[in-house]
Amino acid sequence: MILNRYLTLFIFFLSNVIYGQELKKENIDSLQTNQLEEVVITATRTEKKVSSVPLPILVITADDIAKTGTARLNEILAEQTGLLLTPSFGGGEGIQIQGLDAAYTLILIDGVPLVGRSAGTLDLSRISVGNIERIEVVKGASSSLYGSDALAGVINIITKKTQKDKFSGDFAYRQASFDTKDASLNLDWKKRKLTTSIFGNYFSTSGYNLDKNAILPTVEPYSNMTINPKIYYDFSENLKLFISTRFYKQKQDNRSIILGENYQGISTIQEWNAQTKLTQKWNEKITSEYEIYATNYKADEFLNNRYDQLFEQNYYNQWLFRPEIRTHFSIQKSKLTTGIGLNYETLDRTYFGNQVIFNAQYMFAQYDWTLNSKVNMIIGFRYDNHTQYKSQLSPKISLNYKINDYFAFKTSLGYGFKAPDFRQLYFDFTNSAVGYTVLGYNIAQNRLRELEAQGQIVRRNSNIDFSNALKPESSLNFNMGISFQKDKVKIELNTFYNAISNLIDTKVIAQKVSGQNVFSYFNIDKIFTYGLELNTTYLISNGLKLSFGYQYLIAKDNSVLQEIEEGKIFARNPQTLQSFKIKNEDYFGLFNRSRHTANIKIFYQIPKINTDVNLRVFYRSKYGLFDTNNNQILDNYDIFVKSYFLTNLYLSKTIKKKYTIQTGANNIFNFTNPAEISNISGRLIFLKLQIIF
Amino acid sequence: MFKLSFFKYSILALVVLFSACTKKETAPEPVSALEIKTFSNLSAPQTGGNGQPTGGVFTRFSFSENAVVTNNNWDIAFRGTTILVNGGTQIGITDEPTRTGNAGVSIVSGTLESVTSIPNASTFVQDATAIYAIPTGSNNGWYNYNATTNIISPIAGKVFVVKTYNGKYAKFEILSYYQNAPTTPSASSVSKYYTLRFVYQPNSNTSF
Numbered sequence: 001m002i003l004n005r006y007l008t009l010f011i012f013f014l015s016n017v018i019y020g021q022e023l024k025k026e027n028i029d030s031l032q033t034n035q036l037e038e039v040v041i042t043a044t045r046t047e048k049k050v051s052s053v054p055l056p057i058l059v060i061t062a063d064d065i066a067k068t069g070t071a072r073l074n075e076i077l078a079e080q081t082g083l084l085l086t087p088s089f090g091g092g093e094g095i096q097i098q099g100l101d102a103a104y105t106l107i108l109i110d111g112v113p114l115v116g117r118s119a120g121t122l123d124l125s126r127i128s129v130g131n132i133e134r135i136e137v138v139k140g141a142s143s144s145l146y147g148s149d150a151l152a153g154v155i156n157i158i159t160k161k162t163q164k165d166k167f168s169g170d171f172a173y174r175q176a177s178f179d180t181k182d183a184s185l186n187l188d189w190k191k192r193k194l195t196t197s198i199f200g201n202y203f204s205t206s207g208y209n210l211d212k213n214a215i216l217p218t219v220e221p222y223s224n225m226t227i228n229p230k231i232y233y234d235f236s237e238n239l240k241l242f243i244s245t246r247f248y249k250q251k252q253d254n255r256s257i258i259l260g261e262n263y264q265g266i267s268t269i270q271e272w273n274a275q276t277k278l279t280q281k282w283n284e285k286i287t288s289e290y291e292i293y294a295t296n297y298k299a300d301e302f303l304n305n306r307y308d309q310l311f312e313q314n315y316y317n318q319w320l321f322r323p324e325i326r327t328h329f330s331i332q333k334s335k336l337t338t339g340i341g342l343n344y345e346t347l348d349r350t351y352f353g354n355q356v357i358f359n360a361q362y363m364f365a366q367y368d369w370t371l372n373s374k375v376n377m378i379i380g381f382r383y384d385n386h387t388q389y390k391s392q393l394s395p396k397i398s399l400n401y402k403i404n405d406y407f408a409f410k411t412s413l414g415y416g417f418k419a420p421d422f423r424q425l426y427f428d429f430t431n432s433a434v435g436y437t438v439l440g441y442n443i444a445q446n447r448l449r450e451l452e453a454q455g456q457i458v459r460r461n462s463n464i465d466f467s468n469a470l471k472p473e474s475s476l477n478f479n480m481g482i483s484f485q486k487d488k489v490k491i492e493l494n495t496f497y498n499a500i501s502n503l504i505d506t507k508v509i510a511q512k513v514s515g516q517n518v519f520s521y522f523n524i525d526k527i528f529t530y531g532l533e534l535n536t537t538y539l540i541s542n543g544l545k546l547s548f549g550y551q552y553l554i555a556k557d558n559s560v561l562q563e564i565e566e567g568k569i570f571a572r573n574p575q576t577l578q579s580f581k582i583k584n585e586d587y588f589g590l591f592n593r594s595r596h597t598a599n600i601k602i603f604y605q606i607p608k609i610n611t612d613v614n615l616r617v618f619y620r621s622k623y624g625l626f627d628t629n630n631n632q633i634l635d636n637y638d639i640f641v642k643s644y645f646l647t648n649l650y651l652s653k654t655i656k657k658k659y660t661i662q663t664g665a666n667n668i669f670n671f672t673n674p675a676e677i678s679n680i681s682g683r684l685i686f687l688k689l690q691i692i693f
Numbered sequence: 694m695f696k697l698s699f700f701k702y703s704i705l706a707l708v709v710l711f712s713a714c715t716k717k718e719t720a721p722e723p724v725s726a727l728e729i730k731t732f733s734n735l736s737a738p739q740t741g742g743n744g745q746p747t748g749g750v751f752t753r754f755s756f757s758e759n760a761v762v763t764n765n766n767w768d769i770a771f772r773g774t775t776i777l778v779n780g781g782t783q784i785g786i787t788d789e790p791t792r793t794g795n796a797g798v799s800i801v802s803g804t805l806e807s808v809t810s811i812p813n814a815s816t817f818v819q820d821a822t823a824i825y826a827i828p829t830g831s832n833n834g835w836y837n838y839n840a841t842t843n844i845i846s847p848i849a850g851k852v853f854v855v856k857t858y859n860g861k862y863a864k865f866e867i868l869s870y871y872q873n874a875p876t877t878p879s880a881s882s883v884s885k886y887y888t889l890r891f892v893y894q895p896n897s898n899t900s901f
Contacts, residue, residue: 576868578868
């Protein structure tokens, strides 16, 4: 095992460093970490006060999570303004930020990325909320720090670290509709320099079926388990070690009906993450972080026929190995952060000829410049050098201006990119039933020649050229907002604009003798999204908090606008059935985007009886899923998914500060739309018991 | 209530901001002296189908007569989703009528009204061995087939300019493939009933 060897070497190296250090007196002020103001790390990779971050950022605390009674990451994210959960292939849910698809958001746990996007999205229900300290969501392109995939934003899940110098923990059990069970256990032990913790979670559900007439349920039963042990060891105030590893295993029924025949099998996911981070404070001004991260994501599924013979088998096995060194220099009130690192990534999967290896090196630098008490500016860039695609330089500049005690102005301009994924470069897939073929860009040329030699190709399409490497999808992101905070009122308003170019899509490259097409991936589309996000909270009285969130969104395809301009797109008048030219205002935009999303939250705390009530109402305006009138675009004459409301209620009572009973219902009014919305299950009633010890 | 008024103004600002898009004036469609006619429920039955070989007599249509005809003075003919022109040679399908005229078709993108001139002669296609002047299949010629609902919908913006059997011109669009042209055809709608909207140019003009 190469990775193990690396780890061993690293630990060996570490021990040398450790013994070479002069152990300094432990800082007695370690409890002072309870800051008066919320601090985030995702935006700049250093701790920074939320109010001074010049980017649109959202922080969801453990307390926020607890007061919703949710169990999985997707559920809590779905309750936030501007984050939209959309169903993806295979029943998972991906996240839409600023109108951009789930493939464009980077998901991190304790600062390191999760992998395993077999079809572009990462299933967020994989992550239990049981040991989350807080979730930081940075909206807008963040490639200047995080490289590929951080195009729409970054979600960083920060796990809990106990501050209490003793043995402590908590146990929670949640039983919910659809036979859903969720059990979490946190055990923490801290003694001076050593902090250890282990988190375990078991989740199971019998899934649900929205269509009573369907033979196969909407979501098949599944269960999963998470184990996450962590060690923190402070060799001294100046040298701190953090080791974390996470195991995840999921098992789900896999059933299918193909040409009237029943097939049955199982699909499993196994994930492993291991992170080792050493923080070394050279002096008051310089701190270095050495981080080694390795992760493996493995998915296997099979289907057997009714005679229990193997019919179909798929596998997906991805490795990522990533060492990174970051150094922070304090220069008066400003801060310079630099980093270098490398990505070694492999993928072996069904429909790949061979295992594929990606190698990339990167460096980044960021200057967090405090000009005076009012103006803070962050300038940064990252350079990614990659073996498979064109190297990327991702700059970003942002500014925070405190107008007065109440108002602050924020703006940022940044570049984001998403590298072509393994599938877009190396896929070699022929549909056995229909006969079409999809070839990854890097192998298409040679495979096409082979198919030609075999006499399978009738003609090649002209204008198909593979001489230049496939370009990463890239974006220019602009945010500008203003915030207001005074006494009991907090208002944040942000406007955003994203221009994405070189979007990768399939295009026909040749026609087979069978009449079916051969596809490959190309940089085709340009899209843009813009809109506005508003978040307000108002503390009406002690214990009664009202908040309102709203997002307005427009997301469109430039080439469609061009075609409309040229009068090439038509629709039929629904009454007369006559064709007419689609006008600009008839074009609704991209699929699965709602113009308006909003939420209202009322939180009421009754201290006398230790009871909390949290009522949330969510609204999503109409959106289109398909082009129903066959003109290839979504226009006002298509059939839309109707707007809807969801209402979630949560009640909790704490007894003797140790025991909490929580109950509630998500989707109280049992809204479902079986034909069009697969990820809304209907009413879910839950009961959760928690013991803190 | 400071908060509420601030909120109201911000919403108002938004509304103003986003509704201030420019609206373009579109030129009015030219008005033609020629009459637009509609022919409803042209019955185009076929035998077979659903995997069986198709057959049956093609329903012949004449633009000048605005009628289904049985003689040789037809311009186009229908059977199921297949459309023939009275020009060129036999395609090679069962029960195919012999071509007696010199008809051809040119497929243009646009609304029926917007097509005012006769397209270039080189764009006119006639039937030939294994070649349909109006291609068959979903999304190839005149219609789209939805495999989920089994509904045939004519593709919007397809105008067929026909050179008639005797050298005149007509232009038509297909409004519906179902009896009485329902606005939203359903599984119970009766298929193989064409509704055509067309203009016939009786003179030797090169425009409509």
